[in-house]
Amino acid sequence: SLRMNGIVVVGAGQAGFQLGASLREGGYRGPVTLVGDEPGLPYGRPPLSKAYMLGKTDAAGLALRPEAYYAEHAIAVRAGTRAVAIDRRDRRVGLACGDTLPYDHLVLATGSRNRPLPVPGADLPGVHQLRTLADAEALRTVLAGVAAVAVVGAGFIGLEFAAVCAQKGIAVTVIEGLDRPLSRSVSPGMAALIEASHAAAGVRFLFGAAVAAIEGEGRAAGVVTRDGRTVPADLVLVGIGVLPNQDLAEAAGLPVANGIAVDAMLLTDDPAVSAIGDCAAHPSPHAEGARVRLESVQNAVDGARCVAARLTGRPAAYTAVPWFWSDQGPLKLQIAGLCMPHDRAVRRGAADAGGVSVFCYRGDRLVGVESLNRAGDHMIARRLLQTGLTPEPEAVADPAFDLKAFALRPA
Ligand code: FAD
Structure with missing residues (x-):
């Protein structure tokens, strides 16, 4: 045309x-x-x-x-x-x-x-969100003078920010309505590993805690949960999705x-x-x-x-394998494919020895792989999902199984 x-x-x-x-x-x-x-x-x-x-x-x-x-x-x-x-x-x-x-x-x-937090006090100074460079500039500036941070939402951005706070020596509490971090995005097993690592770095978690209000006279001083708990904070980061x-x-x-x-x-x-x-x-x-x-x-x-x-004249359907990463302090999480929902999760490796991957299956098909500090598996997983090759769950769990050779074998 x-x-x-x-x-x-x-x-x-x-x-x-x-x-x-x-x-x-x-x-x-x-x-x-x-x-x-x-x-x-x-x-x-x-x-x-x-x-x-x-x-x-x-x-x-x-x-x-x-x-x-x-x-x-x-x-x-x-x-x-x-x-x-x-x-x-x-x-x-x-x-x-x-x-x-x-x-x-x-x-x-x-x-x-960003999805707004629909509670009283959400518009107080000291309550931040993080989407744009302008948001980040504002946050980074105030973070320098902050002693205690409350993060609302244990999603990727909340956890990444919490890791930054911990690295800076700032007390940080993550408040989450559900019973574990990243519940929409990763398997329960992976969520537990991630939670444990943050906890070891000093991050506090409050699960099953719905936020009722942000309190403070003229600026945020704490987060109040529906069951009456208060988390004191001079900075609140809201990360409850988009x-x-x-x-x-x-x-x-x-x-x-x-x-x-x-x-x-x-x-x-x-x-x-x-x-x-x-x-x-x-x-x-x-x-x-x-x-x-x-x-x-x-x-x-x-x-x-x-x-x-x-x-430009080369029409094709969009079929690329989805992948994602999130860096949280010492954790490098990489996800290939769409793991959620899955009905079988198989672990490969160990958190304290070369990292862990969780292979997620829907029915008898590999649908995604979550890798924590195990970049090699992530690259192999993308190839497996691209070609539609599914390794047996029993093989994946076996440390002696050569996953790379399996992924690269001629069709
Ligand atoms: P955007 O990058 O959001 O761009 C959309 C732009 O359109 C915005 O500038 C918006 O203001 C503008 N716009 C909207 N409406 C209009 C309008 N009517 N007129 C003009 N302009 C308009 N992804 C990863 O894979 N790994 C990560 O580690 C990771 N970390 C992230 C960390 C943060 C803090 C955030 C916020 C996101 C992160 N993401 C990460 C997600 C990733 O950045 C987004 O998925 C990606 O930016 C989406 O690209 P996009 O172009 O669709 O949207």
């Missing part, structure tokens, strides 16, 4: 950046515009709760590419600009500043936002259901609109075809590559 208006990407984060980069790598020559409501150039979020929070990298170190890259690749970045409406009939996007951008194809890469940014799509009449609904090609109901990254819900062969919404760098990057390939 005639490419005159080019490709507009709403959201200049991990997925939006990758879409632009992969379009150019794929030979696309039309205009490419990234619209992002945050200031500055696209950056990676993972270090925000890790190296950046520890002071080991700065804002420049987070940038996905230096400024010159965008000019060299003719990728226009409209930063600090919010897209407020999509006119699908006339194929144009309205911006908050009043401009309109026409498109041949529109890619929604709007990401997700919500997909789907409002723009919804207002434009596109189907949404915990994410912007897309097909196996990452296309919405409108053949001129795709959606990728945290905001999109796609059918996955790794979930027996069910729609999943993933929150990971891998999903942002591989989804963008898939759409860019389609837009």
Whole structure:
């Protein structure tokens, strides 16, 4: 088709950046515009709760590419600009500043936002969330003068932040409504290993504790649970998950259901609109075809590559193996595949000797592998899941079993 208006990407984060980069790598020559409501150039979020929070990298170190890259690749970045409406009939996007951008194809890469904590006191000074560089800057600044931290939510970001606090010698309590950390994301066995490691580093946990309020006169002084316990804290980090940014799509009449609904090609109901990254819900062969919404760098990057390939004449379904990592102090957790739900978990290795992996099976099929400080298994697991090879659970549990040779054997 005639490419005159080019490709507009709403959201200049991990997925939006990758879409632009992969379009150019794929030979696309039309205009490419990234619209992002945050200031500055696209950056990676993972270090925000890790190296950046520890002071080991700065804002420049987070940038996905230096400024010159965008000019060299003719990728226009409209930063600090919010897209407020999509006119699908006339194929144009309205911006908050009043401009309109026409498109041949529109890619929604709007990401997700933090789920708010719906309790009294959640808006007090001293209560923080962590999603953006601005959030991280604010947190890192106050963290220097803080004695006690309460983290609400034992998810990835809460645990990563708790590990940073422990490393800095700050007293930290993690408050979680369920009975273990990472209950949505990892097997109970892996959760227990992670909890034990944090506890050994001095992190306190309060499980089965629903937050009733954040108390304090003019600023946060503690977290009160529904069963009447109080955790004193001069800083509260709320990490209770995210919500997909789907409002723009919804207002434009596109189907949404915990994410912007897309097909196996990452296309919405409108053949001129795709959606990728945290905001999109796609059918996955790794979930027996069910729609999943993933929150990971891998999903942002591989989804963008898939759409860019389609837009440059090489259409293919999105089938990449999901993978994820989380660094929590001395712990390097890596997950390949979609482990949840599973009905059998088999352990390989030992926490104190070369790390542990948990191999998760649904029925007789390997669906995912969680590796703690055992990077070799993670790489092998990605290959196994890519090729659909399932090792016998009994073999996996046997330290003498050569997993690598099994994964690499000719079909
Ligand atoms: P985002 O990167 O969130 O980008 C979306 C952008 O779109 C945002 O800038 C948003 O403000 C903007 N936007 C939204 N609506 C509009 C609009 N209407 N107009 C203009 N702009 C708009 N993943 C891992 O795999 N490993 C990790 O260790 C890891 N650590 C993380 C640590 C932190 C602190 C956070 C917050 C996330 C972490 N993640 C990690 C998750 C990973 O960063 C996300 O999955 C990834 O950034 C998703 O990319 P995205 O482009 O879909 O969304």
